[in-house]
Amino acid sequence: MKRLVRLVLAASIFFAANGELKLPLKSKSVRFAVIGDSGTGAKPQYEVGAQMEKYHASFPFEFAIMLGDNLYGGERESDFLKKFEAPYKGLLDAGVKFYASLGNHDKPNERFYKPFNMGGQRYYTFKNGDAQFFALDSNYVDPEQLSWLVKQLAESHASWKICFFHHPLYSDGKFHGPDTDLRARLEPIFEANGVSAVFSGHEHVYERIKPQHGIYYFVLGSAGELRLHGLKPSEDMAKGFDTDQAFILVEIAEDILYFQTISRAGETIDSGALPKLGTTPGSTQ
Amino acid sequence: MHRMLAKMILVLAVGTSVQDFEKRIAEYGKLRQSAEAQLPHLKPTDSPEAIAQREHAFAQAIRGAREDARQGDIFTPEIAAEFRRMLGDAMRGLRGARVEKSLQHAEPNALKLHINESYPAGVPLQSTPPTILSSLPKLPKQLEYRIAGRDLVLLDVDANLVIDYIVGAIPE
Numbered sequence: 001m002k003r004l005v006r007l008v009l010a011a012s013i014f015f016a017a018n019g020e021l022k023l024p025l026k027s028k029s030v031r032f033a034v035i036g037d038s039g040t041g042a043k044p045q046y047e048v049g050a051q052m053e054k055y056h057a058s059f060p061f062e063f064a065i066m067l068g069d070n071l072y073g074g075e076r077e078s079d080f081l082k083k084f085e086a087p088y089k090g091l092l093d094a095g096v097k098f099y100a101s102l103g104n105h106d107k108p109n110e111r112f113y114k115p116f117n118m119g120g121q122r123y124y125t126f127k128n129g130d131a132q133f134f135a136l137d138s139n140y141v142d143p144e145q146l147s148w149l150v151k152q153l154a155e156s157h158a159s160w161k162i163c164f165f166h167h168p169l170y171s172d173g174k175f176h177g178p179d180t181d182l183r184a185r186l187e188p189i190f191e192a193n194g195v196s197a198v199f200s201g202h203e204h205v206y207e208r209i210k211p212q213h214g215i216y217y218f219v220l221g222s223a224g225e226l227r228l229h230g231l232k233p234s235e236d237m238a239k240g241f242d243t244d245q246a247f248i249l250v251e252i253a254e255d256i257l258y259f260q261t262i263s264r265a266g267e268t269i270d271s272g273a274l275p276k277l278g279t280t281p282g283s284t285q
Numbered sequence: 286m287h288r289m290l291a292k293m294i295l296v297l298a299v300g301t302s303v304q305d306f307e308k309r310i311a312e313y314g315k316l317r318q319s320a321e322a323q324l325p326h327l328k329p330t331d332s333p334e335a336i337a338q339r340e341h342a343f344a345q346a347i348r349g350a351r352e353d354a355r356q357g358d359i360f361t362p363e364i365a366a367e368f369r370r371m372l373g374d375a376m377r378g379l380r381g382a383r384v385e386k387s388l389q390h391a392e393p394n395a396l397k398l399h400i401n402e403s404y405p406a407g408v409p410l411q412s413t414p415p416t417i418l419s420s421l422p423k424l425p426k427q428l429e430y431r432i433a434g435r436d437l438v439l440l441d442v443d444a445n446l447v448i449d450y451i452v453g454a455i456p457e
Contacts, residue, residue, distance in 0.1 A: 073407045080333040104392055104409040108442050112336045114329045139412040140429060143419050167390070167412060181387035181414040 021058045022260045022271040026253035030129040030160075031059065033096075034248040035223035036067030036201025037103065041083040044245045045224035047264045049087035052247055055262065056091060059249055064088075064096055065133065067201030067220060068103025068166030070116065075107050083224075084115070099126065101135040103166040103201060108137075125152050131252050132158035136165035138182060138200075146185060153193035160252050160276065163190065164199040168219045170212060172237045173203030174230050190215055196276050197257060199248075205230045206241040206248075206261055208270055214277040216257070223247050239270045302367035303422050309359045313351075313448065314425055317441065320346035327443075343444040348401045356400050359439060359449040368421065368437065369454055375420040376456050387414040388432065388455070395434035398450045404431075404440060417455075 023031075033052055038045055052064075071083050085092065092098075092115070100116035101123075102108060111118040118124055122137040123145055134152060137145065153161060168176075169183040190198065191213045201221035209217035222245050231242040245264040250257060261270040323346055327339045360368065376384055391412040396405065404410065411432045421430055424439075428448065431438040437454035438447055 075333065075406065076337065077333045104412055107406075107410075107445065109336050109340055109445070112327055112329050113333060114331045118329070120327075120329050139410060141415040141418065142413075143423070144426070146415070176390050176392075177386075179387050179390045179412075180383045181416050184383060185415040 019266045023251045023258050029251045029253035030131045031061040031251050033061050033064040037069040037221040038224035039071040039083040040224040046087045048223050048245050053090040064098050065164050066100040068101050069105040070100050072105050101165050102137050131160040132156045134163045138165040138167040161195045162197045167202050168200035170209045170217045171203045171219050172234050174232045176203050206246045208239045209236050210238045241269045302364050306364045316350050320350050344446045347444050354400050360451045365451045371420050373456050384414045384416045403445045
């Protein structure tokens with residue numbers, strides 16, 4: 001009996017570690033990974049990095065977006081090495097580009113660090129296929145940044161407009177919760193300009209929020225840090241995970257955003273296919 | 286009649302304080318520009334050390350150029366009073382409740398601030414709520430209003446230097 005239990009346990013560990021890919025790998029799709037609050041330099045960050053690398057073999061994502069708190073503590077050369085270059089070495093060597101946004105633990109001068117692809121700007125935009133990404137600096141949303149965002153969104157003809165930044169507009173995290181002042185300023189702009197999805201960090205958990213005003217919201221602040229049992233779910237939460245570190249893989253193909261959220265142990269904790277709202281009903285599991 | 290006169294006097298006083306603030310910021314801008322002229326232009330680089338060295342050298346150059354700087358050089362008592370009034374307005378009513386929630390959300394830090402010193406390494410930068418930013422006079426992009434606990438800090442971003450501050454500027 002003990003032997004059987006051991007066998008089942010080993011099989012489940014093997015399965016978890018070699019988790020099934022739930023993304024469709026469609027041709028010409030936009031493929032990326034999402035990490036937030038990653039820069040601890042501690043073992044769990046490396047383990048998430050290793051899991052990402054493993055999945056990269058079956059899901060060759062081109063780039064990763066970083067939701068802030070890219071480096072905790074100091075910002076000496078050794079910190080960049082220990083908290084970014086080493087944990088993602090395999091991915092960097094494979095040519096995966098990282099696009100960073102600034103968190104409250106990041107010095108604004110990180111924008112000059114070339115591997116973060118910020119081009120010396122605190123907020124910036126880039127395109128990939130049918131998607132355009134807008135990295136914001138949620139530490140300092142002044143009228144200039146808001147004007148820039150309105151202009152960039154209005155000029156964009158991308159099918160998918162995706163914003164990412166550190167402080168979440170919606171969150172059921174016990175520690176911080178949502179930033180309501182930020183929400184009051186940003187959400188009307190998102191809504192008026194066709195933003196489809198928003199990714200944030202700050203709260204050290206994973207959350208998928210039920211669509212709000214036609215926008216999908218994800219919180220992923222647990223790619224390095226973790227606030228164990230840090231969620232207090234409300235009716236706005238579609239899915240939450242607060243017992244291990246995690247990252248998200250995303251594939252965008254035509255009008256569908258496919259996602260798979262994977263824990264540090266390799267377990268799929270959430271996945272689904274989200275249609276661009278205003279198109280057709282979607283499914284999640 | 287008296288009320289109208291009082292309002293006119295207030296408008297004039299506000300205008301004068303804001304103009305004075307803008308003048309002081311422009312003066313700082315000139316000093317900053319000459320400090321920066323001594324340094325190589327910073328472009329995106331693979332070297333974190335080059336970024337840190339540049340920040341340090343820039344801070345040193347600014348410190349050298351305003352070594353006698355004191356708290357209140359930019360936020361004079363009159364300007365500070367006007368900023369307190371503007372911040373008080375921003376913190377009123379429902380909007381104020383929202384801002385207060387946002388401030389609590391931002392990992393508040395009570396710091397002992399010193400003019401011409403770097404914002405401490407490893408201490409998170411508290412975010413400044415957008416409502417506060419839209420209530421205060423516009424700054425050149427090299428300078429920022431930052432919040433530390435309930436204090437308002439004027440921070441030179443690229444040099445990571447505290448330029449001036451108002452203690453207890455955000456009403457409780």
